[in-house]
Amino acid sequence: MNKVNKIAILTSGGDSPGMNAALRAVVRTGLYFGLEVYGIMRGYSGMMEDDIFQMDSRSVANIIQRGGTILKSARCKEFYTAEGRAKAYANLKKRDIDGLVVIGGDGSFTGAMKLQAEFGIPVIGLPGTIDKDLYGTDFTIGFDTAVNTAVEAIDKIRDTADAHDRLFIVEVMGRHAGYIALHSGIATGAETILIPEASTNMDDVIASLSEKEKRKKLVNIIVVAEGDAFGGANEVAKVIKERLPKFDTKVSILGHIQRGGSPTCSDRLIASRMGYHAIEALLAGKSNVMVGIINNEMSYTPLEIAIREKDIIDEDWLRIVKILAS
Amino acid sequence: MNKVNKIAILTSGGDSPGMNAALRAVVRTGLYFGLEVYGIMRGYSGMMEDDIFQMDSRSVANIIQRGGTILKSARCKEFYTAEGRAKAYANLKKRDIDGLVVIGGDGSFTGAMKLQAEFGIPVIGLPGTIDKDLYGTDFTIGFDTAVNTAVEAIDKIRDTADAHDRLFIVEVMGRHAGYIALHSGIATGAETILIPEASTNMDDVIASLSEKEKRKKLVNIIVVAEGDAFGGANEVAKVIKERLPKFDTKVSILGHIQRGGSPTCSDRLIASRMGYHAIEALLAGKSNVMVGIINNEMSYTPLEIAIREKDIIDEDWLRIVKILAS
Amino acid sequence: MNKVNKIAILTSGGDSPGMNAALRAVVRTGLYFGLEVYGIMRGYSGMMEDDIFQMDSRSVANIIQRGGTILKSARCKEFYTAEGRAKAYANLKKRDIDGLVVIGGDGSFTGAMKLQAEFGIPVIGLPGTIDKDLYGTDFTIGFDTAVNTAVEAIDKIRDTADAHDRLFIVEVMGRHAGYIALHSGIATGAETILIPEASTNMDDVIASLSEKEKRKKLVNIIVVAEGDAFGGANEVAKVIKERLPKFDTKVSILGHIQRGGSPTCSDRLIASRMGYHAIEALLAGKSNVMVGIINNEMSYTPLEIAIREKDIIDEDWLRIVKILAS
Amino acid sequence: MNKVNKIAILTSGGDSPGMNAALRAVVRTGLYFGLEVYGIMRGYSGMMEDDIFQMDSRSVANIIQRGGTILKSARCKEFYTAEGRAKAYANLKKRDIDGLVVIGGDGSFTGAMKLQAEFGIPVIGLPGTIDKDLYGTDFTIGFDTAVNTAVEAIDKIRDTADAHDRLFIVEVMGRHAGYIALHSGIATGAETILIPEASTNMDDVIASLSEKEKRKKLVNIIVVAEGDAFGGANEVAKVIKERLPKFDTKVSILGHIQRGGSPTCSDRLIASRMGYHAIEALLAGKSNVMVGIINNEMSYTPLEIAIREKDIIDEDWLRIVKILAS
Structure with a gap:
């Protein structure tokens, strides 16, 4: 088990249905394992502007069925600079936050990787994107x-x-x-x-x-x-x-x-499952990986690979499409 | 009671959810009152091309919940000419069709009025338009x-x-x-x-x-x-x-x-009610009118007025909008 | 104009979709006209237990589309006694609340009438019931x-x-x-x-x-x-x-x-409209009436009559049902 | 490749959303590979009563989105007897039908196995059940x-x-x-x-x-x-x-x-994919197996095993449920 005591969580990039279900799972699993859990508003923007608050079980009540994200999301150019990230990390540091969960897509993961590289904070990514454009998982939250x-x-x-x-x-x-x-x-x-x-x-x-x-x-x-x-x-x-x-x-x-819209059953399930395992992964000392599901098993793909590699679409499907539309 | 024995029905203009519910009501009410009922495919196009078939109760089974229109709809330029209309009417005439129900909007009603004026066939309009842009009814089918x-x-x-x-x-x-x-x-x-x-x-x-x-x-x-x-x-x-x-x-x-989409309860209800009263209106000798509902009572507005006059939107609503969005 | 300065609002009885839209309209219209607005939790229970809080525009943000009621609802036997009501009214009195809006059905209106009779506080009812079992309105919120x-x-x-x-x-x-x-x-x-x-x-x-x-x-x-x-x-x-x-x-x-469920467009509209007019009615000195809509006009029916009288269902419909299901 | 020239298809047991999508895929894929395709109404009842008709591409047009099954379903006690099955099979035989696709659950598969055992006709099962109570597939059509x-x-x-x-x-x-x-x-x-x-x-x-x-x-x-x-x-x-x-x-x-209801995207996809592969399986000489999907690959499980074996539910989930509902 890793020495993680206080974690923070944020959503970033385009919102996707199921992000709230993932937040709920991360927060409640964190609390269950005795961690303090902090929510960061508007992704890396809120991290930089110190818009961070402690969350309890009630913070995520009655949100599993809601589209969007209660932590909001935003783009943040300043965070692309080393100075910006230093400023942002200082706001985690001053609270002794020693673990970060990022729900989002490729841009969000890139930011997480840099934070990890520059300040050594363990980071876990959850695939939150409607496009299913990340490598290392059969499902992304919202697809x-x-x-x-x-x-x-x-x-x-x-x-x-x-x-x-x-x-x-x-x-x-x-x-x-x-x-x-x-x-x-x-x-x-x-x-x-x-x-x-x-x-x-x-x-x-x-x-x-x-x-x-x-x-x-x-x-x-x-x-x-x-x-x-x-x-x-x-x-x-x-x-x-x-x-x-x-x-x-x-x-x-x-x-x-x-x-938008209320997430489907499947999106709520994978979001819940991934959120639970994000905490388990942090506690097990994992970092810099995206939690995914492959063939119904949890998988942990380095963020860099999750972003860079591409799934291959089975072109057989395109043939079948023609046959069935005949 | 009018001497109506055989009626035809068509849908015309942009399709709207509830047209099928209206078709069902017209057909079954017509049969109930002993009429022969004919369906015309693709609006005035099908009338011109003689794409007309006799309908029975089964023809409209299990369609009340379906969007679109089983009789299809189309634009038909040739029908704008007197020759076109003569050709079209001939296809009604040869079947001894002596009543016509038209479900559609302003263009559809214009065609119906011309048929009535030129050949004396009684026509009844049902307001089938999602835009609610006809005068003489609180509801249009599909809105x-x-x-x-x-x-x-x-x-x-x-x-x-x-x-x-x-x-x-x-x-x-x-x-x-x-x-x-x-x-x-x-x-x-x-x-x-x-x-x-x-x-x-x-x-x-x-x-x-x-x-x-x-x-x-x-x-x-x-x-x-x-x-x-x-x-x-x-x-x-x-x-x-x-x-x-x-x-x-x-x-x-x-x-x-x-x-598109399955019609709401309200659209199915008004479509059913209007469809029923379209037949009653024909039998009562009405013609050249649109069946509508005003203050929960059936209303019969001359087609010309239904097309020409405009409802006045209560601008009070726009003020309330501002207050409520504050 | 009536001298109303501070109003309270509650939802009571079975919840119905659109109650939140009505709350939003009452609160924001009240604020617009310069009133203080208080929310009472769990209907008459919360009134008795002094579970009352001041509301602002944000209190009702992003709820127009939500089922249920953010003020919750409950049954309260103690309120049926004169002592219970005296205790409840004391909690309004101590805040100088001089107007009450009650969203609910017959039981809720009965309570409101008693409060009005015993303590003179003006009360306005809004028809919040999925059953459409109130007299004096073509629509009830939630139906x-x-x-x-x-x-x-x-x-x-x-x-x-x-x-x-x-x-x-x-x-x-x-x-x-x-x-x-x-x-x-x-x-x-x-x-x-x-x-x-x-x-x-x-x-x-x-x-x-x-x-x-x-x-x-x-x-x-x-x-x-x-x-x-x-x-x-x-x-x-x-x-x-x-x-x-x-x-x-x-x-x-x-x-x-x-x-349950997100209210339809129609329920949100009538809830918004009725909520707006509940405040206008209070300011105009009305009391002991239910706000309704008849033939697209606002109507104000004494609560007693709204509860007691019954609409007559048009049995013609039952005949049409048989014809159309043939 | 197997010598299959004429196939029949039926749906049996409780209906499930996606059965129509599967029918569409089986029919069109069969036609694409040059087979004659016959539909059997009401499962084994229709087989016994000779309610069988030839299908073309149009027979399955515009049904992919519909709940229920256009071939209908029924229970058939007579089919449980050897005489019943002989009578039923005779109706296939007289049309030279040499392959059968059965969409349904355990009862439906039991019937198919008996037909295969008694008359040697190749049978393929597709898992059509909302309960997901068949072994050998991650998904059943309708779940x-x-x-x-x-x-x-x-x-x-x-x-x-x-x-x-x-x-x-x-x-x-x-x-x-x-x-x-x-x-x-x-x-x-x-x-x-x-x-x-x-x-x-x-x-x-x-x-x-x-x-x-x-x-x-x-x-x-x-x-x-x-x-x-x-x-x-x-x-x-x-x-x-x-x-x-x-x-x-x-x-x-x-x-x-x-x-009931229109099938989800996932149910339409797996139904389409399974339907396509049912034909491929028949042509490849497979018989007495259920087409399933395991870890995103097609799988072919003997019908007997598909019925008898049980998936094991991951009890971990029940623990996570407690944590997340805290």
């Missing part, structure tokens, strides 16, 4: 909720597509990772799914749509990740409108609704 | 669902706004009527609501936001109807970003998700 | 949410009913008022709806089901209000199983889920 | 939806529990498997979770509640699987009411709503 929100939205769009025999190009979130597009596209019976991880052959898309037109299948959904190399939904629509003017083509960009 | 969809979406956006202390400009549907913006804005505690029916004083908006900034109230939602004279959400955001650069301002355009 | 929750639940049950060709008897809330049953039954295409306000002829129900069996229509939903004179869903099922043993008959009692 | 439905329901109940400082005993489905209880209980912050797989020490439950009462934590949720050895929610409530009369204890039995 399941985001993808279900996308599915519900596309189901609604399909009602309209179906009523009007329309082709809808729907853009979902995912700058570097196409998982939201891939999962929501499969789940809504999309004709084609365009993602950053696979190259898009627009000729194939056009050919497939033309063939469907002949069979009088006019209702089609194409799901595009915002980070697809071809461009977002508007770019895709432009090409299709030019080459298939007969189609009644519309665009829908789902946008920020994908970040 | 309640659309506004609840908007509210759920804005609730999700608020989670993120709250996590990041952000100002969100949310654009909802409503080209000529601000009801979706007004209702969803009140229901989500919006700071300001911009609608076509009221002039927007951007200086007031800026002043109010500045005053809130001083009080450290940084989380704000502004709801904008797409048809607001100032422009949509992007225009509003441009001005605010210029004049209040400190605010973290984001835009979200809800778009087509507002049209 | 629309409850009925939509029931509809969503019954839609799910219909999936299963449909998969198994089953008859489901679904019991919804409503001890003295059948509105939840009536609205949710119409909206889900129920075969029959049993409510306290109409007598149930079980022979007719059996005959109708038998006739449907002959037509091979085996999927049927019967919606029963818990307060129906025939008994709840289990009683109804017992009779049907005896007399129609061939039917695969199942019971589902929806229960407490009908009380 | 994720059911558990999310339970979570949403319990969230609503918590609103009311919180408003009234109540203890709620919530019963969820699960006769032999406690997964729905376990997952929904963790996700809703339940105080205790009672499941068939773990023995319930009621003294501990009482002691924990008593301790919480001292800390004034009166709002508590206990989630009970219907198959818990102690008895269902009503039994648990009886004991608690006797031993802790001060608690305001209520029971809610969620019941059949857990079976």
